[in-house]
Amino acid sequence: MKILVQTIFFIFLFSACANKKESNEPDSIDWSIFRGNPALSGYTNVSLPDNPELLWTFKSDSYTKSSPIVYNQVVYWSNRRGRIYGVNNEGKQIFDYSMETAVDATPMIYDSTLYIGRIDGKLCAISLEKQDTLWTFETLGQIAASPNQISFEGKNAIVVGSYDNYLYCIDSSDGKEINRFESGYYINGAVARNNNFLVYGGCDGWFRVVDCISGIQTDSLEVETYIPASPAIQDNWCYIADHSGNIYEIELYKGKIASSKKIMESQEGSLVSVPAVSDKMVYIVSDDRNIYAINRKDGSIAWKYLLKGDTGESSPIVCDDKLLACTKSGIVSIHDAKTGNLLWEYDTGEQIIASPAVINGYFYILTFKGTLFCFGRS
Numbered sequence: 001m002k003i004l005v006q007t008i009f010f011i012f013l014f015s016a017c018a019n020k021k022e023s024n025e026p027d028s029i030d031w032s033i034f035r036g037n038p039a040l041s042g043y044t045n046v047s048l049p050d051n052p053e054l055l056w057t058f059k060s061d062s063y064t065k066s067s068p069i070v071y072n073q074v075v076y077w078s079n080r081r082g083r084i085y086g087v088n089n090e091g092k093q094i095f096d097y098s099m100e101t102a103v104d105a106t107p108m109i110y111d112s113t114l115y116i117g118r119i120d121g122k123l124c125a126i127s128l129e130k131q132d133t134l135w136t137f138e139t140l141g142q143i144a145a146s147p148n149q150i151s152f153e154g155k156n157a158i159v160v161g162s163y164d165n166y167l168y169c170i171d172s173s174d175g176k177e178i179n180r181f182e183s184g185y186y187i188n189g190a191v192a193r194n195n196n197f198l199v200y201g202g203c204d205g206w207f208r209v210v211d212c213i214s215g216i217q218t219d220s221l222e223v224e225t226y227i228p229a230s231p232a233i234q235d236n237w238c239y240i241a242d243h244s245g246n247i248y249e250i251e252l253y254k255g256k257i258a259s260s261k262k263i264m265e266s267q268e269g270s271l272v273s274v275p276a277v278s279d280k281m282v283y284i285v286s287d288d289r290n291i292y293a294i295n296r297k298d299g300s301i302a303w304k305y306l307l308k309g310d311t312g313e314s315s316p317i318v319c320d321d322k323l324l325a326c327t328k329s330g331i332v333s334i335h336d337a338k339t340g341n342l343l344w345e346y347d348t349g350e351q352i353i354a355s356p357a358v359i360n361g362y363f364y365i366l367t368f369k370g371t372l373f374c375f376g377r378s
Contacts, residue, residue: 049376058091148198218256234278
């Protein structure tokens with residue numbers, strides 16, 4: 001494989017109308033959204049156990065593309081039959097809700113309400129307390145990704161992309177549409193946010209920025225091919241990968257894209273996972289079976305590690321000084337984040353396409369067959 005590394009500096013500053021900088025780190029107790037935080041950075045300062053042990057497993061009844069999320073020490077996910085599970089930290093099911101239609105998306109929980117998109121194009125708000133649907137919003141295409149949450153035009157809004165080529169902003173209180181933004185093709189990935197900006201890519205090969213204060217799209221950037229996954233934001237910098245194996249670093253200034261450059265271009269491996277971003281590094285899994293660690297300062301490859309078997313869509317998580325990764329072949333591995341050295345490995349025996357969830361003392365792996373693995377300290 002031939003890797004072309006280019007020196008980077010691509011200046012993308014997120015200027016917030018709010019005075020305080022929003023934290024991109026998840027709570028140590030909750031992992032209530034895909035990738036752990038609204039910025040989708042895949043970073044947490046929670047440390048992984050040195051020698052994790054399998055504490056319990058829970059087997060559900062159907063295949064799933066959902067990643068697990070954690071809210072109030074309960075793990076939630078959806079499956080292909082439209083069933084939503086909630087399993088407590090002893091491996092006991094305490095939540096069970098059926099939408100009776102297919103679901104691929106990862107749910108999000110905000111303020112005790114679970115939001116989830118369905119293959120039939122509907123976004124549902126479900127009360128965890130009442131185990132009942134509060135409202136349903138209908139789009140004209142499949143919803144494949146997790147929603148996000150933001151204050152939009154003065155209202156608390158849920159934002160989600162659809163295969164009908166629109167990004168929707170929906171009032172969380174009643175499910176009414178606040179605004180929508182058109183793209184040229186499917187929106188497959190989740191929307192990342194930082195302060196008042198929404199950032200997302202589409203299958204039309206465009207990267208877009210929306211200002212939620214003004215309610216307008218402020219800028220866009222065309223990349224070489226379609227963008228299958230979500231962007232990741234850290235320290236006001238955004239990283240996004242396209243299907244041809246290019247990773248871009250983007251910096252915004254007041255909602256405008258100042259410049260853009262590739263930080264890695266792969267001649268063999270496509271990129272369908274989401275980058276994980278720490279203060280110094282960008283980590284991404286390629287379908288050439290390698291994890292790449294890319295230096296954010298100069299764009300050089302700090303290390304790469306050849307994983308066992310096919311990689312697939314699962315995206316890595318940076319956990320303080322360690323990196324947690326999964327493969328489609330079912331291997332879960334922990335690496336030294338600085339060197340890439342393998343520290344721990346476990347074979348689940350089942351395919352994994354979901355991303356892990358990490359909270360203080362535990363991490364959760366959900367397989368394609370719907371088996372949830374809980375690892376932690378014994």
